[in-house]
Amino acid sequence: DTERCWNISVPDGFRIQLYFSHFDLEPSYQCQYDSVKVEADRELLALFCGKEETDTETVPAQQVITSPRTSLSVR
Known part of the structure; x- marks a missing residue:
C-alpha cells in the first residue's frame, strides 16, 4: 500500500x-481500503x-470536481 x-x-x-x-481501484466496503480523497482546505x-458505482462505493464516472477556492488536495 502506498499513500x-x-x-x-x-x-x-x-x-x-x-x-x-x-478509474479502477480495488473494491472495498465503504472505501476502507484503496480510495481517492479530494479535499479543499481540509473539507472533503x-x-x-x-x-463501479454501488450503494457503498462511489466512482467519479463523468463527474467534474471544481475547487471552491484556489487549492485542492488529492490523496
Whole structure:
C-alpha cells in the first residue's frame, strides 16, 4: 500500500477542475481500503473507490470536481 498526496494550487481568480479519464481501484466496503480523497482546505469534496458505482462505493464516472477556492488536495 502506498499513500500519495498532490497539492494543486492556482493564482487568485482561477479555480481547479479535476476529472478522471480512467478509474479502477480495488473494491472495498465503504472505501476502507484503496480510495481517492479530494479535499479543499481540509473539507472533503469527494471520496472515490472501487471501479463501479454501488450503494457503498462511489466512482467519479463523468463527474467534474471544481475547487471552491484556489487549492485542492488529492490523496
